[in-house]
Amino acid sequence: MTETVTVRVPAKVNVQLAVGGARPDGFHDLANVFLAVGLYDEVTVTAADELRVTCAGPDAAQVPLDRTNLAARAAVELARRYGIDPAVHLHIDKDIPVAGGMAGGSADGAGALLACDALWGTNASRDELLGICAELGSDVPFSLVGGAALGTGRGEQLRALEVGGTFHWVFAMAERGLSTPAVFREFDRMNHGLRVPEPVASQDLLDALAKGDAGALARTVSNDLQPAALSLFPALADTLAAGRAAGALAALVSGSGPTTAFLAPDAGSAKTIAGALLASGTCRSARVTQSPAPGATVL
Ligand code: ATP
DSSP, X not given: OOOEEEEEXXXXXXXXXXXXXXXXXXXXXXXXXXXXXXXXXXXXXXXXXXXXXXXXXXXXXXXXXXXXXXXXXXXXXXXXXXTOOOOEEEEEEOOSOTTSSSOHHHHXXXXXXXXXXXXXXXXXOHHHHHHHHHHHOTTHHHHHHBSEEEEETTTTEEXXXXXXXXXXXXXXXXXXXXXXXXXXXXXHHHTTTSOXXXXXXXXXXXXXXXXXXXXXXXXXXXXXXXXXXXXXXXXXXXXXXXXXXXXXXXXXXXXXXSSEEEEESSHHHHHHHHHHHHHHTSSSXXXXXXXXXXXXXXX
């Protein structure tokens, strides 16, 4: 029997995040174009006496190690469905910034699910795994599938999208995190009394992705949460300006922030932009990477 399974899971950037008005249940309808990027967490699951979570990496201290951890919740839910005792050690090697708007927690949930499925030999169908992911959170199904996808509903109903080339990105990590619910509350406050349009995916943006055309993608990226993130974290405007001045084709807040994303024309420019961002003193770190990246993968 397999005793240890490691799964690698990517972070994401939202190249479009269109947000509708608050629904009666408090959620928002979204049109969410996800692109998986090459920053990864690794989740390793090993049989143990009882459920235990550990985490390593620069942001590890901010990761909850109890049963609220999305990796633990994924293991518990799969075990419940198959009548298994979820006695495993889940170790997370964390490279995705925590509370950064890059779906790091969601990545760990999807990774733990796939890893436990392999360790226990449950062989859950893809649809069942996706169903569990959707229960865990709106961004979790995308972490499982990777690539590029359009998410509708709360973001969890996914349609895979074609990507015709490689996009080069720089991500600037901020000094502190931003809570996703707080950013949605600020969105609601700023839009109070206004008519918020139905969220719809931009066809021009989908075409730019399909062609692999970075210039066209830069002209069409959008994030309706950006004004709310900037309102809660005004210094992010300086990071965005520093990246634009260094040659980024587009600069935007990633998801609910505070990580900022910079689309570069090529790999060389991405390095230059990362250097300029660090030198500007407006971020904690800057990482160069590419997209699309594959979804959760057993190593
Ligand atoms: P998203 O982009 O999906 O809105 P995020 O990247 O902004 O998410 P996460 O890193 O997923 O934020 O973490 C949000 C919060 O979730 C953390 O502050 C933490 O309390 C909790 N959390 C639960 N499980 C995890 C996990 N495995 N890794 C990181 N945070 C987790």
